[in-house]
Amino acid sequence: MDFNSNDFQSFVSSRRSTRDFLPTPVPDELIEQIISDGLTSPSWSNTRPILVAVAKGDVRDRLSKEFLTRWEAIKGARGSIFGKIKAVLKRKGLPTSNWIITRPYHKDLIKRSKNQGRDFLSHMGIERDDKKNRDKAWARNYEFFGAPVELFVFTHKSLGKYSASDAGLFMQNLILSAHSKGLGTCPQGAVAVWEDAVRKEFEISKNYSLLCGICLGYPSEEKINSFNANRPKPSEIMIPEKVRK
Numbered sequence: 652m653d654f655n656s657n658d659f660q661s662f663v664s665s666r667r668s669t670r671d672f673l674p675t676p677v678p679d680e681l682i683e684q685i686i687s688d689g690l691t692s693p694s695w696s697n698t699r700p701i702l703v704a705v706a707k708g709d710v711r712d713r714l715s716k717e718f719l720t721r722w723e724a725i726k727g728a729r730g731s732i733f734g735k736i737k738a739v740l741k742r743k744g745l746p747t748s749n750w751i752i753t754r755p756y757h758k759d760l761i762k763r764s765k766n767q768g769r770d771f772l773s774h775m776g777i778e779r780d781d782k783k784n785r786d787k788a789w790a791r792n793y794e795f796f797g798a799p800v801e802l803f804v805f806t807h808k809s810l811g812k813y814s815a816s817d818a819g820l821f822m823q824n825l826i827l828s829a830h831s832k833g834l835g836t837c838p839q840g841a842v843a844v845w846e847d848a849v850r851k852e853f854e855i856s857k858n859y860s861l862l863c864g865i866c867l868g869y870p871s872e873e874k875i876n877s878f879n880a881n882r883p884k885p886s887e888i889m890i891p892e893k894v895r896k
């Protein structure tokens with residue numbers, strides 16, 4: 652195959668998460684092509700333990716509305732004990748899945764997450780203590796950042812982390828395929844907290860659980876899309892050999 656690896660390097664590094672989209676629809680054939688490219692990934696014993704629910708049109712709009720309503724009900728609960736009690740009493744908006752998102756990061760990981768938050772807020776000109784605008788920025792997740800398509804990725808429960816690994820490999824191929832076609836994407840853990848709402852719109856076996864969403868569409872020129880998240884150096888994740896005594 653005639654292939655220049657420098658081209659791959661510049662292509663892969665030019666992908667960034669997109670967080671503002673044009674309303675331009677994405678044709679069904681294109682969505683299917685991108686999913687087909689996703690499926691060129693390796694898979695555990697080729698079992699493909701994943702399902703994808705494609706939300707567009709009325710389904711997309713209904714889910715966005717439902718998520719925004721739940722987010723409105725829960726947003727005050729963060730950081731205040733009274734807010735938490737109120738949320739529990741109201742029972743509206745509490746996560747029905749993926750509780751992991753509500754827990755603090757482990758000390759091994761919190762620094763990178765904090766740096767990401769700081770860099771992002773600074774890029775957007777939002778002060779750290781400006782809760783109103785921070786909440787507004789987060790709420791954009793539930794509008795799918797204006798994307799006309801939201802993909803919900805489900806993984807088979809039986810294979811545990813290998814299902815998640817398969818889904819990750821699939822998603823990255825899909826994301827790069829979209830990028831090659833001028834489309835933007837953003838994986839979204841934010842939408843994984845209300846799996847029950849997604850299940851109301853799609854027939855999904857109980858053997859699968861929601862991993863995350865991915866919004867898909869044509870990127871706008873908004874400033875948010877020029878945010879460049881930090882990329883660690885290889886040495887930051889490479890484990891040194893044990894020193895032999």
Ligand SMILES: Cc1cc2nc3c(=O)[nH]c(=O)nc-3n(C[C@H](O)[C@H](O)[C@H](O)COP(=O)(O)O)c2cc1C
Nearest residue numbers: 666667668670767792837838839840841842863880
């Ligand atoms: C599984 C997963 C879930 C994510 N969830 C969200 C999310 O809910 N909202 C969001 O804005 N970004 C989300 N992201 C995007 C990450 O913040 C982003 O990939 C990271 O900061 C690196 O930036 P880049 O994708 O532009 O290289 C998620 C990424 C992954 C892989």
